[in-house]
Amino acid sequence: MKGEGKRNTKCLVYVAAFIVFQTIIILAFALTVMRVKSPKVRFGAVVVENTSSSTNSSSFDMRLFAQVAIKNTNFGHFKYDSSNVTILYGDTQVGSAVIPKGRAKARKTQRFNVTIDVTSASLSGNANLANDIGSGVLRLSSQAKLSGKVHLMKVIKKKKSGQMSCTIAVELAQRAIQELTCK
Known part of the structure; x- marks a missing residue:
């Protein structure tokens, strides 16, 4: 009888340890x-082409080729809807491009290119524009929001969205990006 009590106690200890x-x-x-975390959306690189600016008429036109990077740190893929990248001068929109719907694989960064035509047509009467063009450096900002769902193990789906907010300093004479900072 003494051996059975020890065996039962030993068995209970093993079961409790297994449960813990x-x-x-x-x-x-x-x-x-x-x-589940929100994905990070950033500009990877931006190249300026076809730049034309005029200090006299306070205007500019350019084409930006931008690499958009979506970093998904989750253990499930992020499926997102189509969205827009907006380029702003001050608070006024001067260009936009469409981000097509897609999917970023689990624990990967998806990169793709967008082309954005930027023009000052909507900036008539902006006093700061002539000064910025005269200085040779044009400061722009960009915004985008990607909304979608993170799929974990093909069972759990959580709505998440990634936002991008970048500032871009374009050197007009060199047709180059002087500074690119994303939050």
């Missing part, structure tokens, strides 16, 4: 893999 071990594994899994 399984709880720790499930908790670690839930805190790492199942935690």
Whole structure:
């Protein structure tokens, strides 16, 4: 009879240890893999082409070739809807491009190119524009928001969105990007 009591106690200790071990594994899994984060959207690189500017008429026209990077740090893929990249001078839109719908694989960065035609046609009467063109450096900003869903293990779907906010300093004489900063 004494041996059975020890065996039962030993069995209970093993079962309790197994339950604690399984709880720790499930908790670690839930805190790492199942935690869904918003993807990061940034400009990877921007190239300026076809630049024309005039200090007299306070106008500019240019074409930007931009690489958009969507960094998905989740353990599931991010499927996003089509969206727009908007280029602003001050608070006025001077250009935009469409980001087609797509999918960023799990724990990967998807890169693709967009072409943005930027013009000052909507900036009539802006006093700062002549000064900026005269200085040779044009400061623009860009914004985009990608909305979609992160799919975990083909069962769990969480809505997430990534936002981009970049400032771009274009050196007009060199037709080059002097500074590109994204948040």
